[in-house]
Amino acid sequence: MRSEMSLEEALLSRGVRDSNGCLRWTGAHTNTGYGHISVNRRARQVHRVAYELWKGPIPEGYDIDHVYANGCRARDCFEPNHLEAVTPAENHARRAAVVTHCPKGHLYQGRNLIREGNRRACRACHTAANEQWRAKRRQRMVADDDRRVHIRLRDGREVVRYDRAGKWFVEFPEGRRHLLKLSEAVEWAFDKGAEVIFGVPGGARFDGLVRQKWESTGE
Ligand SMILES: [Zn+2]
Numbered sequence: 472m473r474s475e476m477s478l479e480e481a482l483l484s485r486g487v488r489d490s491n492g493c494l495r496w497t498g499a500h501t502n503t504g505y506g507h508i509s510v511n512r513r514a515r516q517v518h519r520v521a522y523e524l525w526k527g528p529i530p531e532g533y534d535i536d537h538v539y540a541n542g543c544r545a546r547d548c549f550e551p552n553h554l555e556a557v558t559p560a561e562n563h564a565r566r567a568a569v570v571t572h573c574p575k576g577h578l579y580q581g582r583n584l585i586r587e588g589n590r591r592a593c594r595a596c597h598t599a600a601n602e603q604w605r606a607k608r609r610q611r612m613v614a615d616d617d618r619r620v621h622i623r624l625r626d627g628r629e630v631v632r633y634d635r636a637g638k639w640f641v642e643f644p645e646g647r648r649h650l651l652k653l654s655e656a657v658e659w660a661f662d663k664g665a666e667v668i669f670g671v672p673g674g675a676r677f678d679g680l681v682r683q684k685w686e687s688t689g690e
């Protein structure tokens with residue numbers, strides 16, 4: 472259908488003027504918010520197509536800036552008077568001048584500003600994300616603790632099972648511990664003097680092996 476429509480008509484038929492004076496694209500968008508159109512079976516950004524159509528070729532390696540100073544406020548705008556070809560460095564510098572805060576509203580300045588090449592990051596958000604990760608990890612460790620099985624042996628030692636890693640440890644009263652083979656743990660759990668202190672005896676394989684042992688001895 473578009474073959475009978477010029478590219479100009481195709482663009483204008485899907486443009487709507489908003490209150491900022493932007494000519495907004497009503498067709499497909501990229502997930503980063505740019506207008507998107509197929510030209511000669513090639514996916515292209517609408518503002519770049521519009522620039523070439525109405526203002527001229529884009530110099531090699533140049534970005535098309537949506538010029539904030541001209542009133543442009545939308546990535547999917549293709550109003551030619553809002554578009555300008557600039558070097559990527561200039562584009563970044565302009566954005567930095569306009570975007571002074573992170574998406575959460577912290578100021579990009581002084582100690583709060585982290586530079587990652589051309590990009591800026593917010594230290595407050597970075598710290599909050601780290602803290603969240605640590606809190607999650609603490610929670611996970613507490614949960615693992617709940618799933619431990621402590622078995623006190625006749626000689627006072629404890630067998631401890633960590634459910635997550637499926638690993639067994641012998642934990643001595645002074646806190647020292649060493650890795651234990653599954654067969655050894657079964658042996659100790661089977662010890663008739665052993666007593667489960669807390670935790671849920673867990674792990675199908677472990678329970679199965681203990682049961683097997685009980686059955687084989689015919690107790
Ligand atoms: Zn605009």
Ligand SMILES: [Zn+2]
Pocket residue numbers: 573574575576577593594595596597
């Ligand atoms: Zn922030």
